[in-house]
Amino acid sequence: MSEQQTIPEVVPEAVPEAVTETVTEAVPEVGPESVTEAVPEAVPESVPETVPEADQESGAVPAKRPRRVLAAVARWTAAVLVFGGVGAGTAAGITSMERGDVPGLATESDGRWEYPRLSLPALPEGSPRPFTYGNEAEIHHADLRRLLLPAPAGATVDPKADGGWVTTDAFLSPYGKDDRAALAQTLADSTLRHITARSWTMPDGTRSSxxxxxxxxxxxxxxxxxAxxxxxxxxxxxxVLPTGVEGAKLEGYGDDIEVEGTRPYIYQEPKPYGPEQTRWAYIQAGDTVAVVLQSRKGEAAAVPFQQTVTLQNQLLG
Known part of the structure; x- marks a missing residue:
């Protein structure tokens, strides 16, 4: 039986400084004993094909860490850093997004239209708002066309009624012939100054004015x-009723709108109605009266109608 060859203990001082740092980073608090135990397991893969003669005589394992091991450690370290960075970036991206922008978390639309951001127009110098102190007559001093609600996104606007002045006949056109004559006489007896209007049609067929x-x-x-x-x-x-409407149901007086000084009267065409339904509202705000109408084949949706009345009311308040 041949004499068994023993592997002497590796002296810690013989390990190069670079290897010591690598092992320290990869395995925290590794002492000389751990290095000694780990070296024999690495011998089969890391011993060079040509072993120096001094090593063959003594049987000592070279203390230098093979390049393949260092390259593998570097690759795994880089991979961990990359995946960690991607994960952190994804988390930061999701937390900074609005709920409706995150797939699977989008909030379903409640039917409201997308109106432009609204603001009250500037007043002539020294002129108060209609329902403020110093304006007991409740007069709108702003240009009335600037107080008209704009059309929502996606609307096709009628070029004949796009925020300019319109005639009395144009205003009375949604009413029946007999009603138009009576309303025209009322307007003639009053001191009507002017009328402005905007009409549009939405992609779902809803017509508004x-x-x-x-x-x-x-x-x-x-x-x-x-009248x-x-x-x-x-x-x-x-x-009076719009053309084609045979009955009216009072929806309310817009108490939930809470615009001081205004008084909306909100109606809808009750069932049974014809091929389309109509909703309308009259709003008195000081010296101004607003008339809002919406019609749609089948049923006229309540949400966009209430939204339109509310926004127009707020512009007049």
């Missing part, structure tokens, strides 16, 4: 509002 009528005083505006609606046994019913 908003008219603003400004009078020389609150009294004349009130008189015209009374549109009237009290009947404590309830307020419309005196």
């Amino acid at each position: 908003v008219h603003l009528l400004r009078f020389s005083s609150v009294a004349y505006a009130e008189q015209f509002k009374d 549109l609606v009237a009290s009947d046994d404590g309830d307020v019913v419309p005196e």
